[in-house]
Amino acid sequence: MTVSTPCIKVCRIDPESRLCTGCWRSLDEIATWGGLSEADRLAVMASLPARKARFAASSGPSIPPA
Structure with missing residues (x-):
């Protein structure tokens, strides 16, 4: 079974929002x-x-660019 994911393997966490700017x-x-x-x-x-x-x-x- 394939699990859907928005991950693009570019993990950068914005310290203020605590969001990954690769997948959001x-x-x-x-x-x-x-x-x-x-x-x-x-x-x-x-x-x-x-x-x-x-x-x-x-x-x-x-x-930063994703």
Whole structure:
């Protein structure tokens, strides 16, 4: 069985937001990912583009490239 994941193997944790700027998951989401149902993983993944956009809007141009 394949587990859905947004991980791109570029792990950089932003110290203020505590989000990985590679996949945009929180540390808690990363830690519990394997125990989530596929439906829950897909729900988190659906929220990541908006999370990335909010982070970009609040951080300006200093975001490290993913």
